[in-house]
Amino acid sequence: MEFDVLIVGGGPAGLAAAIRIKQLAAADGHDLSVCLIEKAAEIGAHTLSGAVMDPRALTELIPDWKARGAPLITEVSEDRVLLLSETGARRIPNGLLPDCLLNEGNYIVRLGHVVKWLGEQAEALGVEVYPGFAGAEILFDPSGAVKGVATGDMGLMRDGMPGPNHQPGMALHARYTLFAEGCRGHLGKQLEARYRLREGIDPQTYGIGIKELWEVPTSQHQPGLVVHSTGWPMDKATYGGGFVYHLEERLVAVGHVVGLNYRNPHLSPFEEMQRYKTHPEVRRYLEGGKRLAYGARAIAAGGLQSLPQLAFPGGALIGDNAGFLNAARIKGSHAAIKSGMLAAEAAFRALVDARQHDTLTAYPAAFRNSWLHTELHKTRNFKPYMKRGLYLGALMFGIDQLVFRGKAPWTLHNSADHDTLKPAAECDGINYPKPDGVLTFDRLSSVFLSNTHHEEDQPCHLRLKNDMVPITVNLARYEAPEQRYCPAGVYEIVQVEGTPRLQINAQNCVHCKTCDIKDPTQNIDWVVPQGGEGPIYQGM
Template sequence: MDNNALPAREAMEFDVVIVGAGPAGLAAAIRLKQVDPSLHVVLVEKGSEVGAHVLSGAVIDPIGIDRLLPEWRTDPACPIRQPVLDDRFYWLTRKHAIRIPTRAMPPLMSNEGNFIVSLGEVCRWLAKKAEDLGVEIYPGFAASEVLYGDKGQVIGVATGDMGVGRDGKPMDDYTRGIELRGRYTLFAEGARGSLSKTVIERFGLQAGRDTPKFGLGIKELWQVQPQVHRPGMVQHTLGWPLSNDTGGGSFLYHFGERLVAVGFVVHLNYRNPWLSPFEEFQRFKTHGLVRATLEDGKRLVYGARAISEGGWQSVPRLVFPGGALVGCAAGFVNVARIKGSHNAILSAILAAEDAAAALKSGRAHDELAGYEDGWRTSPIGQDLKKVRNLKPLLSKLGTAAGTLFGGLDMWTNTAGFSMFGTLRHGHPDHQALLPSSATPKIAYPKPDGKLTFDRLSSVFLSNTNQTENQPVHLRVADAALQASSEHDVYGGPSTRYCPAGVYEWTTQGEQNVYVINAQNCVHCKTCDIKDPNGNITWTAPEGGGGPNYPNM
């Protein structure tokens, strides 16, 4: 579509523009208004409502909420209610579950004082707090373009045009996007955010930092039988069904009205292209330790999301002229603790305070140097530095030895010393796959429809809805390369790594044809990370599309 032939976009002016209504974006908005109620703050969110695209385990460390809203414990509307009462960790074999004693775990791994939540519900509560302070929140509008000034500085974002047909031409219901211009723009899109990715590339923010690393988290929410529900119980596992050279693990959290959140994480540097994270998750649920909880229960919701795993050494430079990265867009997940929301909120507070101070002094569109200079000595840096070697050790040594030496390193880091220094991650995740001819195929059992399921019925439970007659938002740069390499060399791994059945290889005569079922997309971003040639780019579809998670 020729933008020069389109009408000019309407522009709206703000002090601060925030992209993404997750914990980081909402915390930034709240903190800005706490510091200076006169600031004009807008938050744009691509989900149909706040929380619709939010997916996390989630056990949260309350350090961030304590700092942002210290009165939260006395707020009857606050959804943070279930404290962790029983903390368990297991090593799984095919038939056994070996419990690891709590006293053997590094102190930072303890969940004492943490809470089991639906992060989507927490975000809806934070949104109400933000709106009460005067923040303008626009759900259903996907920020699709970064706006730059005449000196190359970020001056805001534009939302995507609505009503564009599959052929790229305006339809009868066409509506032009809006420019949201800010003196500062904060990107809080979560892991592998589409605009954050372009900003990182444009300003070279990853230069001098280690390679970003990611995992794929798949989650289901179940309502279980009363006799097996243990409110406050947290359970994590390593081992089966993954092989020792494939990193990952599971979580299972009891909370609410007989609710159990069960999930599985696969590190995206796995090597076997025949592996399917979705199918590994289904196999995991058949283990006796898990089956005993889920059997005769009802699966309510399904979803998936990429997770930032690079940590301390992979965090890019956070600031650039006109804005900053906050939360998981910056990569602040503590992979050992499987937690990121506390650091997301803390980073948002730091960035918001720096932006408010800059605006008060009359500055605009420059770099928020205080935020960049301060995070490594803040509680965020203290949290991430202690676990910085776990991910590299898992990658180099495998799950068993990597966990052992990573645990020892976390113990010594508690005293401020590391036997390894700071290890590097190595190559990016998309370069990890081996050719399909060099790896064994994996035979997965058929789903039983009671405990294990197929992908399409799972996507149905994510309430995913996309306008079908819109341009495909999953862009394949080189179709010939996809056929000659992704299919012919690697055996079509996109048909397995995608947890939503978006990608298919079919044949028409003697030709292999790549089919993209974009309407299935749950916005996990795995394809943008794992395609072996970096040939797929995830872009934002029309605002309001994608999953609609009620309480994930």
């Protein structure tokens, strides 16, 4: 199938790009074909975010979004930032907070619902939207430029051979292909390697965000309240923080983020999230409530200095596939939308000029002159500072923002997260309490609430480069940290006739990509399963 523009990924960035191209084409009298494929079974099903949304980019894309019924319902009414100890909390006065932590004019949203609405706007403009189709392979022309992607085969058996319901993938060709796979996109990784997009660039650095959606009693619900916290349950040397967002209809989103540069291999981000809910300042919003949904997702947090080169022959990286999230603001949807718009505008101009498969140099140039670049430049030192420890990092970033206003004459640098683990023997173990099934839960009951499904008789989408490394290195040196950093119980060490072996329960995978990022030997490669599989988040 041939298109003018192909977009891989149906999140905020990909849909914004599709909408913008169609808007420009309609205004200029051009008929351009735009195709968007999404690996989830439906648009928004794999979308997970906190989320407090800055509507600035959405307003640029669709100025009358309110009149069109965009699901931005609950405007932020109050900000609270807490420093937690094990039993107490100290509120930081709002007057001492940097601007990036203030949310006046922003909205607490269920980002999956926003993405679904964006999909409807795209289809109304004539974008061909195909959920349930995963981009599995990049296609290149004879010159080495990207000419599209192939979707994955359906109905393969575990050994890779076609089964009785086999359907071959499709080759989708385009004059330009925009990759909007989200954080740690597996095609994006390949593009970075092939075109050396990270040459001279800091490594990306990540967090893992774990989130639950609760329905709570009216007496505990304060619509529009945004609570952010740092400190307990993390130790002072480990970056992390929690959030409690009060939406409409007695809904509360609660979550916890752990920086994946943590050092102690005994640490479990999932268990840290469960402990977080037991703090008096958090549990008071949840007691008597009911947990409705669960999910987890890696978060690109490196900032401006970790952005790769954005364009290459035949295509570009947009949204969190490049890493546009602003970790200091705890926001990424507005950045994703803006980056998609900028790439779309560059692609439109190239199409009008009858070009194809060249490098869209206008896209990175437009980004450098945009408000998004200004915003990311102002907070560029956040993650490097926070890697220095809670108190020192917070102090230094506070000085950076309140004294230098984000214009300090230096830029700090990031390092790769997979390099940071210490040997298990050098670290203290962590005694996590057993879940009570009321406020705290285990992994498997949590995965159940994510509506995750994979056909078991298919090739495993979590591939090991060397089958022996999980035992000879990870187990021997780090006590198999994949058992703990995975929030879905995918990895476990089992004994087979007295010999340890890594068992991969790929059917549990919620597509968070943490294993691809944190594995200390970089031995795990996450690739797409069959299209339509994975979690089905209900407005997460």
